[in-house]
Amino acid sequence: MSLQMSEAEGAVKVEEWQQTFYASDSGIQSGATTIQDEDQSECSKKYSISASAGDSATDMEAQYSLTRAQRVRAAMFPETIVEGETVLTAQSSPDQPTNVQRLAEPSQLLKTAIVHLINYQDDAELATRAVPELTKLLADEDQVVVNKAAMIVNQLTRKEASRRVLIQSPQMVSAVVRAMQNTGDLETARCAASVLHSLSHQREGLLAIFKSGGIPALVRMLSSPMESVLFYAITTLHNLLLHQEGAKMAVRLADGLQRMVPLLKKTNPKFLAITTDCLQLLSYANQESKLIILANAGPESLVFIMRNYNYEKLLWTTSRVLKVLSVCPSNKPAIVDAGGMQALGQHLTGSSQRLTQNCLWTLRNLSDAATKQEGLDGLLQILVSQLGSDDVNMLTCATGILSNLTCNNARNKALVTQSGGVEALIHAVLRAGEKEDVAEPAICALRHLTSRHLDADLAQNAVRLHYGIPAITKLLGQPHYWPVVKATVGLIRNLALCPANQAPLRESGTIPRLINLLLKAHQETQRHGSGAQQTYQDGVRMEEIVEGCTGALHILARDPINRGEIASMQTIPLFVQLLYSYVENIKRVSAGVLCELALDKQSAEMIDAEGASAPLMELLHSPNEGIATYAAAVLFRISEDKSSDYRKRVSVELTHSLFKHDPAAWEMAHAVMPLDPGYIPDDLDAVYPPYGYSDLPMDGLPLDAELHEQYMPEMTYDPRQVYPNPL
Amino acid sequence: MNREEAPGKSPEEMYIQQKVRVLLMLKKMGSNLTPNEEAFLRNYAGVVHSQMSQLPQHPIDQGAEDVVMAFSRSETEDRRQ
Numbered sequence: 001m002s003l004q005m006s007e008a009e010g011a012v013k014v015e016e017w018q019q020t021f022y023a024s025d026s027g028i029q030s031g032a033t034t035i036q037d038e039d040q041s042e043c044s045k046k047y048s049i050s051a052s053a054g055d056s057a058t059d060m061e062a063q064y065s066l067t068r069a070q071r072v073r074a075a076m077f078p079e080t081i082v083e084g085e086t087v088l089t090a091q092s093s094p095d096q097p098t099n100v101q102r103l104a105e106p107s108q109l110l111k112t113a114i115v116h117l118i119n120y121q122d123d124a125e126l127a128t129r130a131v132p133e134l135t136k137l138l139a140d141e142d143q144v145v146v147n148k149a150a151m152i153v154n155q156l157t158r159k160e161a162s163r164r165v166l167i168q169s170p171q172m173v174s175a176v177v178r179a180m181q182n183t184g185d186l187e188t189a190r191c192a193a194s195v196l197h198s199l200s201h202q203r204e205g206l207l208a209i210f211k212s213g214g215i216p217a218l219v220r221m222l223s224s225p226m227e228s229v230l231f232y233a234i235t236t237l238h239n240l241l242l243h244q245e246g247a248k249m250a251v252r253l254a255d256g257l258q259r260m261v262p263l264l265k266k267t268n269p270k271f272l273a274i275t276t277d278c279l280q281l282l283s284y285a286n287q288e289s290k291l292i293i294l295a296n297a298g299p300e301s302l303v304f305i306m307r308n309y310n311y312e313k314l315l316w317t318t319s320r321v322l323k324v325l326s327v328c329p330s331n332k333p334a335i336v337d338a339g340g341m342q343a344l345g346q347h348l349t350g351s352s353q354r355l356t357q358n359c360l361w362t363l364r365n366l367s368d369a370a371t372k373q374e375g376l377d378g379l380l381q382i383l384v385s386q387l388g389s390d391d392v393n394m395l396t397c398a399t400g401i402l403s404n405l406t407c408n409n410a411r412n413k414a415l416v417t418q419s420g421g422v423e424a425l426i427h428a429v430l431r432a433g434e435k436e437d438v439a440e441p442a443i444c445a446l447r448h449l450t451s452r453h454l455d456a457d458l459a460q461n462a463v464r465l466h467y468g469i470p471a472i473t474k475l476l477g478q479p480h481y482w483p484v485v486k487a488t489v490g491l492i493r494n495l496a497l498c499p500a501n502q503a504p505l506r507e508s509g510t511i512p513r514l515i516n517l518l519l520k521a522h523q524e525t526q527r528h529g530s531g532a533q534q535t536y537q538d539g540v541r542m543e544e545i546v547e548g549c550t551g552a553l554h555i556l557a558r559d560p561i562n563r564g565e566i567a568s569m570q571t572i573p574l575f576v577q578l579l580y581s582y583v584e585n586i587k588r589v590s591a592g593v594l595c596e597l598a599l600d601k602q603s604a605e606m607i608d609a610e611g612a613s614a615p616l617m618e619l620l621h622s623p624n625e626g627i628a629t630y631a632a633a634v635l636f637r638i639s640e641d642k643s644s645d646y647r648k649r650v651s652v653e654l655t656h657s658l659f660k661h662d663p664a665a666w667e668m669a670h671a672v673m674p675l676d677p678g679y680i681p682d683d684l685d686a687v688y689p690p691y692g693y694s695d696l697p698m699d700g701l702p703l704d705a706e707l708h709e710q711y712m713p714e715m716t717y718d719p720r721q722v723y724p725n726p727l
Numbered sequence: 728m729n730r731e732e733a734p735g736k737s738p739e740e741m742y743i744q745q746k747v748r749v750l751l752m753l754k755k756m757g758s759n760l761t762p763n764e765e766a767f768l769r770n771y772a773g774v775v776h777s778q779m780s781q782l783p784q785h786p787i788d789q790g791a792e793d794v795v796m797a798f799s800r801s802e803t804e805d806r807r808q
Contacts, residue, residue: 326799327799329799332799364798364799365798365799366799367795367798368795368796368797368798368799371795400796400798403796404795404796404798406793407793407794407795408792408793440796441796444796447793448793451789451790452789452793490790490791493790494790497757547791548791551790551791555790558757558758558759585791588788592758592788595753595758596758596759599759599761625752625783625787626756626787626788629749629752629753629756629787630753630758632749633749633750633753633758636746636749636764637761640763651742651746652738654742654745654746654749
């Protein structure tokens, strides 16, 4: 729009603008209120039409006589001025045009009009007229014009009415976006970014920014060297991510993550809080985003923040990002290696409940990747103290983290044991009740503490001394939650390693409970057939329950009264049957329990009567030294009262099988062995190879129970020999 | 079978050697021995002495190994506060 004016009138207008743009308004004349910007980086501009030196009182009065609308009309459409109205003039000398007056008239005139508009900030209708022109000016080739237009638009956003008008003009918003991303002038970029920031506080503004391609432009601004631009850009993006549908995808597509992660090196805590919150919004449930953060060294920067800042909101937002990343298998080890466990552990005792809880959840997620980490002593001690909490979330996390950190780590086990961890865990078990998320890890932790470290016996005794045995035994009862049952059975096995625990375990009714569980689990495995098919309940295989219960009974059977009770419950046939299991560990524990039971003569006879010799002979050849040892010991014990011929056959079989680990000794024994037909069966002597049976085909060898029963128990059985005729 | 002869190269001696090894392994694993077995070891103290150094140094039967629990299978619900 170009205004048709005479040069003199145009000069007047420019003069006015010159004065008002830089003048300060006390508010008395115009009624304008003070404008305060959020970041206070811009001066509060108060515009006024004030008199310059030389104006008379008459002129002032003339000014006041014009209505607001008249003043604006005079500014924008002077040709419509009614006779009798006067226009202000402040030019000190009509003969001396200022430099400003020499600027191109149309834009200057418009600026004047706009200045007037600014004085009437509540008048949206007036602002509407300026918007199309401002839109054009923002695209002007003259960067000074663009700059000024941007500043004006920025001012217009400070009031609700004019801001609304801007939002409703998609062309205006687009123009601001383009101005921001195309300008080489930092101040223009700052103004434009500020505009978008202001607009982003309304839903319509967010939509307008989104539709105008504002997101890629804002992402580009994240590389700006100007701090205020960075602030506006990240804050606007944050608002978009929070409230604008489609914004997350757009930010990801614009490589927003790649630009944001490096910003974690900035030092302003509030800026970092917004940035980390953006990362959390972008990466929650989005695996690709998590990997991008990892690729840009995000874990290290996030851990650094946790370690070095005190601003609660920043710590909270950062802990949320770490929590999101902690479920990613690739990020987990990176966070742990960057010292994440230690850093998160620093914030478990503060006053911020939300921060503490987030850190605990994150630590729990990370814990299975941190079993070999050093420097966790402080964390472990804090976790032990947290076991006293009544907060179920805190208990769930503390028990889970402790369970994992004590896994195969002798140092951590010893430290937790010495820090009163056993007593604290027992109390947690008591308070857990039916809450499996607390009970299972607590029992697992106790199981870890009671074996495979120097203070294991200390822990085993501590469980008894703190009245843990009845509470633990109770967990074997109905209703069965199998993960807890499995963990409890393993713990009982460890507790039985301590002789002082044998009687209390018996007195709390552990033995019949274990046997009932064993029978139940074994029946389940038999129902579904042996071999490949495995039966799961609550994610636990019934074979694991069979192994666990038998293993616990094996150790309990070291006590003479216990083994009498075990034998009296008709368990020997089942244990003999378990010798045929396809599961190596089940073979081991069943051979082990039979080995203990066979210490009693009566039980030894029952074991023999059940036909245990045949499977035991086979187990002599096991590559597992424990299995072979138990099998040999049972055979020794059940052959004590047998005929000498039987004992010879056993001893030969034993000698030959035990030699397989010592070929030189076998050669020596074989060379000097007398050819006494009464001592060594001819067929056996001819069959045994010197060492190693790996070249023999194992397929088709009769291994199932049915075939074993065809043989007399006195005969030796050689699985390497294929017998052509049944004996 | 438990002949009390001086150690030599006879099959019986080899058998004694192996039985001593079995009994020592049992003790190493924490198992009990019968009175006869304890007496057997006392009778063949010399064999016991030579076998002790040949026992495996690593633990034989310590029960099931510790296993970690995987807590990070799924993302925990995140409620903004």
